[in-house]
Amino acid sequence: AGDGGAVYASGAGQPPIEVYDSALEGNTANRNGGAVCAERYLEIVSSTLRGNVAHENGGAIALVSKDVDFEASLTLAHANVFGNEASGLSGQGNGGAIYLYGDNADMLIDDSDTNSRATDIYNNTAKGSGGGVYVEGAGESGTASTTMATGSVRDNVAAGGQGGGLAFAGQYVSIALGPTHSFEPPVLEPRIYANHAQGSGGGIHVSSAEDVSF
Numbered sequence: 001a002g003d004g005g006a007v008y009a010s011g012a013g014q015p016p017i018e019v020y021d022s023a024l025e026g027n028t029a030n031r032n033g034g035a036v037c038a039e040r041y042l043e044i045v046s047s048t049l050r051g052n053v054a055h056e057n058g059g060a061i062a063l064v065s066k067d068v069d070f071e072a073s074l075t076l077a078h079a080n081v082f083g084n085e086a087s088g089l090s091g092q093g094n095g096g097a098i099y100l101y102g103d104n105a106d107m108l109i110d111d112s113d114t115n116s117r118a119t120d121i122y123n124n125t126a127k128g129s130g131g132g133v134y135v136e137g138a139g140e141s142g143t144a145s146t147t148m149a150t151g152s153v154r155d156n157v158a159a160g161g162q163g164g165g166l167a168f169a170g171q172y173v174s175i176a177l178g179p180t181h182s183f184e185p186p187v188l189e190p191r192i193y194a195n196h197a198q199g200s201g202g203g204i205h206v207s208s209a210e211d212v213s214f
Contacts, residue, residue, distance in 0.1 A: 003062070004037030005029040005052055016041035023047065029054045031091070032099065033062030034084055039070060046078045049097070056091030057134065058099030059084030059124055065102060072102030076109045076151070079119045086126045088160075093127030094167070095134035096156055104143050105135045105170070109151040109190070112179060118188045119151035129161030129205065131195055137170025144170035148190035149179045156195045163205030164195030173212045175204065 001008065005027030009017050017038050024035040025048065034052030036042065042063060049060040057064070060081050063072035086093045098121070100107060111118045121132045128134075132153045137144040146166065153165045161167070168175070177190045192203045199205070206212055 001029050003029055003031045004033045005035055005054070007036045007038070008033070009038040009040055011039055014040050016043060019044045019047050021046050023050070024052065024060070025050045027052045031056045032064055033058045035060045037062045037064070039063070039065040039067070041073045043075045044079050048080045050080070050083050052084045053087055055087050055089040057086050057093065058095045059086045059126070060097045062095070062099040063102065064099065070102040072100040072105040074098065074100060074107045076107070076119045077111050077113070078117055081121045082123045084124045086128065088127030094161070095130045096124030096126035096132055097121050098133045099130070100135045101138055103137065103139050103141070105137050106145040107133065107135060108147045110149040111151060111188070112149055121151070121153045122155045124156045126158050127160050129158050129163050130167035131156030131158040131164045131197065133166045134163070135166070135168050137172060140171065142170035143172040143174070144168045145174035147176040150188050150190055152191045154191065154194050158197040158199070160198050162197055162199040162207065163201045164197035165192045165203045167201070168204070168206045169208045171208070173206050
């Protein structure tokens with residue numbers, strides 16, 4: 001496949017893509033999104049994305065569009081995303097597991113509806129930056145944001161770039177860690193650990209930002 005080894009959804013502004021209780025494994029894209037490439041809001045719940053390869057960006061998932069006003073928005077809950085690779089054979093090789101690129105690019109990880117398994121993004125590899133996750137806000141007012149209410153980003157590698165766990169680029173970058181409101185019973189706190197980058201930012205790297213909030 002060119003984009004989206006298993007699933008490709010074009011059409012910015014169209015209804016969202018929802019992936020529930022699924023396994024997307026062993027897929028390959030010659031460009032972006034080893035398993036999924038979309039121009040729409042994407043929600044992945046109680047699913048596994050494993051062993052996928054993209055030869056440009058987003059070993060498992062890529063949200064990207066030629067539309068300059070595209071909002072690349074991803075929500076993960078109770079997901080396992082591991083063993084994926086952005087090989088860079090055909091391009092940059094950013095986002096070993098996840099690559100988001102749009103005027104407003106944002107990711108939410110929130111498993112707090114139950115006390116079951118938390119989202120885990122691990123053992124992914126990027127030839128470039130963002131061993132686990134790469135988020136870029138494009139354009140003069142581009143915003144890149146991530147909220148990790150729960151979940152883990154661990155043991156990922158940016159083999160030739162920055163941000164072993166997560167890499168951010170854009171004029172405005174926002175990173176929030178921890179529950180956004182109280183829950184009973186308590187949920188697992190978010191963790192970013194044991195990631196590695198050839199360049200700067202073993203855990204998190206932020207570039208090209210005029211304003212950063214953490």
